[in-house]
Amino acid sequence: MNDRSSARLRYAGIRIYTAIAWSFCILFYASVYWKKNTLWIALAIGLALGLGYGRIPRRTARILTGVGTAGVFAAAAVLALVTVGGGQYDTVWGSYIQSVYEAPDKVMVIVAHEDDDLNLGAGVIDSYREAGTQVKVVFFTNGDYRFKNAYRQKEAIRSQKSLGVPEEDVIFMGYGDRYRTEYGHLYNAPEQEIVTSHAGYTSTYGLKDHPEYRQAVSGVSSDYTRANAVNDMKELLDRERPDVIYCVDQDSNPDHRATGLFFEEALGLLLSEGTDYRPEVYKGFAYSTAWSAREDYYGENVPSTVLRYKDGRMDETNCYLWENRLRLPVRSGDLAYTVRASGLWPAFCAYGSQKAILHMTKVINSDKVYWRRRTDSVLYTAAFGSDNGGDTAVLHDFKLVDSVNVEEKKHRPYDSVWACRKGDKVTVRLAQLSQLEEIVLYDNPSMEDNVISARITMDNGKSVICGPLEPGGAGTSVRISDSPETEGTSGFTVEILETEGEKAGLSEIEAYETEAEVPQFIKLTDSVGNFLYTYTPSGEETICLKLYGSSEKLEALAADPEENFVVTVDGVPLELRDGGYLLDCPEKKITVRAQLISDPTVYDEIAVKPYSSVRAFTAPCLRALDTMVCGFETYLRYYMAHGENLLLRMLPSF
Numbered sequence: 001m002n003d004r005s006s007a008r009l010r011y012a013g014i015r016i017y018t019a020i021a022w023s024f025c026i027l028f029y030a031s032v033y034w035k036k037n038t039l040w041i042a043l044a045i046g047l048a049l050g051l052g053y054g055r056i057p058r059r060t061a062r063i064l065t066g067v068g069t070a071g072v073f074a075a076a077a078v079l080a081l082v083t084v085g086g087g088q089y090d091t092v093w094g095s096y097i098q099s100v101y102e103a104p105d106k107v108m109v110i111v112a113h114e115d116d117d118l119n120l121g122a123g124v125i126d127s128y129r130e131a132g133t134q135v136k137v138v139f140f141t142n143g144d145y146r147f148k149n150a151y152r153q154k155e156a157i158r159s160q161k162s163l164g165v166p167e168e169d170v171i172f173m174g175y176g177d178r179y180r181t182e183y184g185h186l187y188n189a190p191e192q193e194i195v196t197s198h199a200g201y202t203s204t205y206g207l208k209d210h211p212e213y214r215q216a217v218s219g220v221s222s223d224y225t226r227a228n229a230v231n232d233m234k235e236l237l238d239r240e241r242p243d244v245i246y247c248v249d250q251d252s253n254p255d256h257r258a259t260g261l262f263f264e265e266a267l268g269l270l271l272s273e274g275t276d277y278r279p280e281v282y283k284g285f286a287y288s289t290a291w292s293a294r295e296d297y298y299g300e301n302v303p304s305t306v307l308r309y310k311d312g313r314m315d316e317t318n319c320y321l322w323e324n325r326l327r328l329p330v331r332s333g334d335l336a337y338t339v340r341a342s343g344l345w346p347a348f349c350a351y352g353s354q355k356a357i358l359h360m361t362k363v364i365n366s367d368k369v370y371w372r373r374r375t376d377s378v379l380y381t382a383a384f385g386s387d388n389g390g391d392t393a394v395l396h397d398f399k400l401v402d403s404v405n406v407e408e409k410k411h412r413p414y415d416s417v418w419a420c421r422k423g424d425k426v427t428v429r430l431a432q433l434s435q436l437e438e439i440v441l442y443d444n445p446s447m448e449d450n451v452i453s454a455r456i457t458m459d460n461g462k463s464v465i466c467g468p469l470e471p472g473g474a475g476t477s478v479r480i481s482d483s484p485e486t487e488g489t490s491g492f493t494v495e496i497l498e499t500e501g502e503k504a505g506l507s508e509i510e511a512y513e514t515e516a517e518v519p520q521f522i523k524l525t526d527s528v529g530n531f532l533y534t535y536t537p538s539g540e541e542t543i544c545l546k547l548y549g550s551s552e553k554l555e556a557l558a559a560d561p562e563e564n565f566v567v568t569v570d571g572v573p574l575e576l577r578d579g580g581y582l583l584d585c586p587e588k589k590i591t592v593r594a595q596l597i598s599d600p601t602v603y604d605e606i607a608v609k610p611y612s613s614v615r616a617f618t619a620p621c622l623r624a625l626d627t628m629v630c631g632f633e634t635y636l637r638y639y640m641a642h643g644e645n646l647l648l649r650m651l652p653s654f
């Protein structure tokens with residue numbers, strides 16, 4: 001090769017390099033304002049630079065190359081800064097909280113789509129895994145609405161792996177992501193009718209080397225029938241028998257609704273068969289408390305999940321009151337000053353096709369919220385009857401709501417209730433004599449149609465008048481303390497004394513012999529109740545700490561902190577005023593410990609860092625850079641996902 005052609009080759013190399021460097025820089029720095037066309041604008045400018053390189057003065061060309069190179073180095077520095085400078089919270093939570101995550105042997109998380117696992121369980125799944133607890137993650141659909149299942153499922157496997165869940169503990173049920181039939185969704189189809197999914201499939205399928213559940217256990221696929229969907233779910237639960245189950249509940253997505261209802265139907269059937277399997281069940285929401293929650297990650301301290309709606313109810317369903325939520329702490333490594341430094345970053349990155357990174361500032365909070373559904377009611381095996389000919393089967397099927405059309409977004413599921421008027425009675429005959437402590441009546445999910453008053457009469461003659469019932473379908477607890485000398489009751493009747501509205505009714509009745517068991521832990525919070533791990537005060541202020549108790553018992557103790565708790569810094573108790581523990585902003589990092597006086601194993605510890613004016617200046621800069629990096633990575637991964645998915649589609653079969 002002569003000198004001339006080698007120089008030409010070098011020159012061409014520099015042109016290409018400059019074009020790429022500039023495209024990259026524009027993409028990277030414009031990410032914070034990313035619009036759909038940013039990619040094309042960046043590529044066009046890069047291309048123009050590459051083509052025009054020979055036509056501009058050599059000196060200008062050199063400057064262009066230099067600036068492009070400087071931009072690339074600066075981007076690398078920004079990446080390093082938000083990763084290292086965005087350091088994770090460095091508290092170790094009390095071993096006591098660890099014990100909550102250590103307690104079960106097996107946990108199951110049931111969601112509709114590949115990415116709902118993060119909405120429902122990011123921060124909790126990894127906490128269980130860190131405590132050594134097995135977690136099985138179940139995806140009901142293949143996520144094949146816009147993407148190939150192969151792409152979505154591989155994303156899920158990668159994401160879960162980063163949370164510590166091995167591939168063999170990821171289960172795909174293989175059902176469709178939406179359906180195309182006249183019945184609307186599979187959930188509302190006739191039991192044995194085979195329906196076609198949006199992607200054109202009529203039976204369950206999975207990956208070649210990771211088949212769907214039915215294929216894996218029976219060697220055949222399940223046709224897409226409603227009966228098969230319930231049966232697959234029921235068999236899975238019975239086979240796996242997890243101690244704790246987390247599952248999505250109602251929201252505007254038909255697949256989320258269907259998954260939650262299929263699960264409840266399947267578990268209801270299992271419970272009615274009289275097995276001794278009684279899992280702890282927690283329902284949660286993929287949208288308002290996660291995917292579309294408030295964007296509030298950035299701040300000195302990551303706050304806890306907030307209610308997005310006004311009247312203390314979840315907008316998705318009236319059945320869950322905000323005040324009744326269980327708040328679980330998250331692994332402190334998941335919280336950091338930037339999202340790039342969060343321990344959950346790889347899990348969100350894995351879902352490139354869903355732009356999951358962009359939702360990290362919403363999904364990650366200092367707690368995860370769930371609603372407990374007890375499964376130890378003695379009524380699943382009881383015989384029900386009513387004098388008004390209404391459907392009493394719905395009163396002990398485990399479902400609090402149901403829907404004749406899960407596709408109808410605005411539809412409030414009032415369909416599956418025992419309709420009643422004044423004077424109507426339900427008779428309940430228990431399978432065996434029981435010493436009942438509590439009966440819970442669930443009014444129908446309508447806010448307007450309500451049972452105002454009812455009388456519960458036990459077979460042993462005792463009767464209680466209750467009401468008005470909590471409107472909207474949240475349970476109303478009625479205390480029934482059998483006197484100790486009786487052998488228990490064989491049943492009871494519920495007589496409706498007064499109603500309001502046209503469609504009054506009950507959606508479920510439960511009866512318990514014992515108190516509810518919930519995870520037992522305390523957590524230090526700020527004055528408004530945000531869970532704390534590493535607390536950085538936002539000014540030179542006096543800090544007020546409070547206590548959260550996870551159970552009614554601990555909550556009651558926390559309401560009288562002077563008698564029951566001691567909160568100390570290096571062994572010195574903090575002053576208690578108006579229910580809060582007062583602490584002056586420290587000059588060095590300190591550890592605050594809260595402890596139950598009667599049981600020192602019940603405790604929590606947080607770190608409190610001094611206020612730093614340097615940090616007050618650098619933190620907002622760091623967050624701005626973090627936003628830029630998140631935008632860049634989101635779209636890079638999103639376009640890569642589209643490219644790979646396109647390739648998958650071109651392959652004949654996968």
Ligand SMILES: [Ca+2]
Binds near residue numbers: 508
């Ligand atoms: Ca029901």
